[in-house]
Structures are given as C-alpha cells and as structure tokens.
Amino acid sequence: MFAELERRVAEKRKAGVDVISLGIGDPDRATYPHIVEAMQVAVADPANHRYPNNRGREEFRQAFAAFYDERFAVAIDPESEVIPALGAKECIYNLCFAFLDPGDTALAADPGYPVYTGGPALAGAEATLMPLRPELDFGPELDAIAPEDLERARLLFLNYPNNPTGAVAPDGLFERAVELAREHEILVVHDNAYSETTYDGYVAPSFLATPGAKDVGVEVFSLSKGFNMTGWRCAAILGNPDALATYWRLKTNVDSGMFEALQIAGAAALAGPRGAIDEMNAIYARRRDLLVEALRAIGVDVEPPKGTIYVWAPVPSGHTSVSFAELVLEEAAVVVSPGSMYGPSGEGFFRISLTTPDDRITEAVTRLREHLA
Ligand SMILES: Cc1ncc(COP(=O)(O)O)c(C=O)c1O
Secondary structure (H helix, E strand, C coil): CHHHHHHHHHHHHHCCCCCEECCCCCCCCCCCHHHHHHHHHHHCCHHHCCCCCCCCCHHHHHHHHHHHHHHHCCCCCCCCCEEEECCHHHHHHHHHHHHCCCCCEEEEEECCCCHHHHHHHHCCCEEEEEEECHHHCCCECHHHCCHHHHHHEEEEEECCCCCCCCCCCCCCHHHHHHHHHHHHCCEEEEEECCCCCECCCCCCCCHHHCCCHHHHEEEEEECCCCCCCCCCCCEEEEECHHHHHHHHHHHCCCCCCCCHHHHHHHHHHHHCCCHHHHHHHHHHHHHHHHHHHHHHHCCCCCCCCCECCEEEEECCCCCCHHHHHHHHHHHHCEECEEHHHHCHHHCCEEEEECCCCHHHHHHHHHHHHHHHC
C-alpha cells in the first residue's frame, strides 16, 4: 500500500507536480549547535576512532543517569541500568530476539510503530494486537487481553506520547501495566521516543517513574526526535538490570557498540540547555495549530495532540484511509499517511507529520482549504 503511494508520488513529481510530503516523522531542523560542536571535537580525537566498549562510555551512562534524575525524578544506576542503543528501532528489534521464542507472543498496540509487530515476526514469534480506540484516549484495554494471550506473552510494548495517535499516557495505564506484568511475568518495554516533544504545558513522564516499574520493565529513550538527531542513531535502554543483562548478551553478538564520538555528543545533548527543545516545540505547536485549523475548515473533526510530531485525524465519512490519502494526493498534491498502515485499527484515520518546513506546511494548508473544502 505504501509502495503504491510512493510510486504515485514519484510519478507526479516526474510529471512536474510539486508534491508536499507530510508523511514521514523526520525533524526538518538541524541538530542543536552544542551537540554538533561536541561531535566535531570528539570526532577529531583519534582516541575515539577505535572499537567502542559495548557497555558504553562511563560519561554516556552518567549523562543518562543525570538526565533521568533531573527530568523524570528516576534514579538510574549508571553501571547496571543503562546501555547505549543504536536507535530505538534496533533496540526494539534486538529485544524481540533476546526475549521471544517460537510460540511466544508480544503484546503490541494497534495502530502502532511497525517494529512492535515486525520484530516478533522476524524472531519467529507472534504479536498480539491491542486495539487503541479514541473513546479510551488511545490507551490499550489491558484487561481485555485474552487469558491465553497473556499466558504466551513475554513482552508488552507501550509508547506514550504515542505514534501514530499523538495521545499521551492515559491515567492509570502505566500502573496497570506494572500489575499485569507482575502477574504474568511479562517484560514491559516502554518506547519513550517522544517525551521531549510536548505542547500546552504537558510534561510527559517516564514509565520508570511508576512505582514498581523497574521490577518489571525497561524504557527505550531515543535522542532522534526531541534533539533533531534521527540520522545519528543515538539512544539507550534503561531499567531492570536483569533484562538489560539479557539484552546485552544478545547485543554483543550483533554489533560492536556505539561510536565513541557519538556517545560524547549524546552526553552533551542530554546535559545541554533545554532552550532549543522548547523553541522546537513552539515551532511544532504553531504548525500543529495551522493544520488543525485547516483540517477543521475542510470538515475533519480533529483534536490537537499534546505530544509527538503527528496529527492523527479521522477520515471524512465515505472514505477509507487509503481512498482519502489518494484524494488528498490527487486534489492537493499533499501526502498524508493512511492510518491502516499502522495496523487494522488505524483504518478510518490518517496521520500528518509536523516535520515539514513552515513555508511548505503553509502551502499544504492553503491547498487543503482550496481543493478539499
Ligand atoms: C514510536 C517510535 N519508536 C521508535 C522510533 C525510531 O526511533 P529511532 O530513530 O531512535 O530508531 C520511531 C520513529 O518514528 C517511533 O515513532
């Protein structure tokens, strides 16, 4: 489906049509200068050119511990409770290989980030979908999971602020996840890719701040989105030391660690001033408001999200996710992602990303109003 959409976009561009893509969540602004400067110095030092230590530099682990303490009020032991990861994506994939055997299942949100279902499948296991519905504020109904699925479940993937729905963690969800994990011996994996990208005064928590979370869970924290670092591949896994030891045993057989210079730059990012993040969030909030206003003007009933870089909106009646995305492409030459790409419960929705420069967002908004009103 996505390949077909891409083919049509390529065809249009070849024919000279100015297509605006609001499809992919990849920050359009540069990485913050203090991070780039730290990298420039570190990359020039030959001491950083050799194989890295797979457990990570002490200063990288310390920087995470200090960040978690200050930002989330979560105590992290830098020796045993944090390991670098080459992006959240590879970390989630590796967790599937570390914890799932054939016959096991991973509980995965639907709609959700595709690796929560692709990872288990590649590891020879299965994914059990947990529908996210607007009437439950896009939280999974943990108590509706079938007993036989809970029996086979080894992993529970959660992700708030959430891609693709833009939802923030519903009250009580993390607490219930801890209880369930304890009852059924499941490892909770909270994918914290968007905690730094929030609006309207909302401050996203860490799952690890939930009482008992560290007994049953880990959190994957990525610098990709909040620090404009998608290309750098810089993240870490934090939390339960036994789970981290298991993950590490697998990981030492898969890759050879994170480039030392990148660990130094990552530490600088975490220790750096928050001003640049706040400015970026103000830019996203302005784009979000422009888009929400334009969507409402064309009859799309949408709420502005409190977090992430996505607006998740219902397609107008009479359309499927795909037919609406096709209509928007044909009429306005704007690419939106059909919700069904993120799982069966994404049908009836589409996703718009806020990571396109201001002038292009403004142009897209004008076209939506002109062609789809
Ligand atoms: C929920 C979620 N997790 C993880 C990622 C990937 O993060 P990383 O760049 O650290 O691999 C994304 C990227 O879109 C995401 O939306």
